[in-house]
Amino acid sequence: MKSIRDDIAEDLYNTWLTISFELKNHFRRKRVIISFSLAVILPLIFYVVPKIWAEFPDSADEFASLSLSFVNLLIIIAGSLFAGDVISGEFEEKTGLLLFPTPQRHMTIFIGKYIGALIPTMMVVSIYYLTTSVEVIGIYGTGALNHNMAKSFLVALVYTTSAVSVVFFFSSLLQRKITSMLLGFFSLMMILPVISNVLQFIVEVEPWYIVTYSAGLITDVFAVTMTIGGGPGGQFLLFTPDFHLGLVVMVVYTLVFLFLGILISIKRRMR
């Protein structure tokens, strides 16, 4: 039996191999162009529309908060595109018949696949923030860029880990990649937000345990009162997520769904 040091070094190298292989696979596909383009176009719309037809908000925080209200959607889109088929694709297209009978622990393959989906999604988020930051500097000057933007970026990255985990879980659970992508997308885009809204507005209970509710922190950190949505006074929110609790919820989702996904994948393998 080889030494534990060699064993660990091998596992780390195998994980790295899977990550680089996954990245190579992702970067050859149109999904990269789609998500990276969205990461530039979406914040640009928030610059161009007020520039031509309206006025920019008074403060940089307001502008950033408005522009970044869509990073959540982009995280879900990119996460579904990159993680939606990482496992189900191996089963559906039977590429796993080549990949799994190799001298690697399946744990390292699955974790490598998760990280391989996480990296491009985080890159998409970073591009979105970079574009928004450039716009903020262009409109309000360099002094307008404050630590709220960094805070929001970090919260968005934590949310990215959980969104990718949820989609990864569906990818390991389902047979077909289109089903896993769609279910991952709609659970984050519709199912969880609907549950969250029902709890908030009908049951009037704070849905602190729902990750999409915690995702509100991405813009909440700017502490800007938004009047989106109309109605008297403009705002409907009954609850706002607690910063620390919200982040902890995101991390719990990340770990629970990731390891459930890995367990299911290992159990299922190429049955």
Add this chain to the structure above:
Amino acid sequence: MRCKYYFVVLIVVGMMMLSSTLLCSFQAEPSKMIEQDVPDEEVIDVGISNLTFSKEKPREGENVTIFVTVMNNESMDLGELTFIDKVNITLMHFEDFLFAWENITVGANSSKTFEFTWQATSGMHSFTAVMFFEIQLLNMSLPWSSRSAILEVDPEPIGNLYFPVAMLLVVFGIVGAAILAPAFFERIPYLQQKRR
């Protein structure tokens, strides 16, 4: 092929949401202070001419000075007036309450500005200044004069940079540990025996 439909649906849904949000948000112009004029059926030219705030969009906890200007364009001095502020704390419910009041006197053909200090709480607040006369002027009907303005107060910034960094480290730490764990578990004699 089905993937292509999926992308198209995603983009259309996204664009629809984006456009509706943009329309709502830019139409609403959240940063503007909204002034509401209540038309006075003036019989005599006396009333509140202005209601302003020291900051257009203060942060929660900041002290805001509310300026109320009363003008008297008549040729007579006005005796004691009573001034009342109404404050809306809750956006949805508009629960009014008396914020402050003051008895004032304003000389003929002059105006006077009164200041009130208020510690801002987050949310939208509607301030209404109401002026009415306690003195009785002979043969003259004196309506109330009022003016309202809405002030939007941003909540205090929440959170810090360290906690999300810590959370990211927790995620990557645990994922990293999961990569290393099998090498350790494989060497635990009890587990080895159990598997045999």
Add this chain to the structure above:
Amino acid sequence: MADSIVIKTEGLVKEFGDGVRAVDGVSFEIERGEIVGYLGPNGAGKTTTIKILTNLIKPTSGRALINGFDVNRHPKDALKDVGSLIGVPGVYSYLTPAEFLNYFGRVYRMPKEKIDQRIEEVLKMVDLLKWKDSKIGTFSTGMERRLAIARSIFHDPSILILDEPVLGLDPEGIKEIRELIKSFQKEDVTVFLSSHLLDEVSRVCDSVIFLYGGKVIERDSVKKIDEILKQYRLIDVELLNSINEHDLNKLKDMEVIDQVQKLGENRLRLTKTDGDPVSTAEILREVVENGFKVVSYSPERSNLEDFYVSLMKEKEGSR
């Protein structure tokens, strides 16, 4: 485990969720340099055994060892010298063959120079060298299959586990793969080949393990099997008129025929087990003389595997 034994299974059992035992106590040993066929009808448990041997699934009980390492517990050690081809695997359509093989070369810890050299060698071997840098997505099914075969031999493994390797290949491709497998014999490569085609196995293997209903029912050398098969003459007959019970009994009563099997409305399979080639002609004469109008008469060998399995089933039943 003796050094010469490279593949060993001990009482392998695999039970799926629905209670079906796909593999039921399979035990066998394969020595270094042997080319062993793993034969059985569809659903016999061949692929399940192969999937256990390649760590794709875990056995319910028993264990599979390669080079002395338990495949499911120590896959890194057990599979490092194994090349495998299971069923009809997919290939990563967005990559080129060179990138695809490069990844697997790195997984098997091959040095960079060796990887580059082997890419040229194996792609030439499977006739894909000129498509080295083309996207795999543009390949035909046959080309994808050849690439999968190239992947299985890419790292020069000393053990090859192949599950239906000629599936989906054209006759020329089948011939090439057959030659390739035969060439491994000279290189001391151990090959474990699963197939449901007895003919295929008999052409390339030294010995054959027969599997039926998840159980090993026989292990023979190909030579011995050939001798047994020589005794059997299978003749597919098509008659002009439809066959009734009376006709069947009439045929069964003929001394020159050992077994009669009705295949269709007017199709029959006749069996003779005396091993004498003359009897084929004799059977035809007797059938015609008894008033049957023969449309076609073809002594077959292609369906021998079905026949052999049915014999094995009888053998199992008599135990």
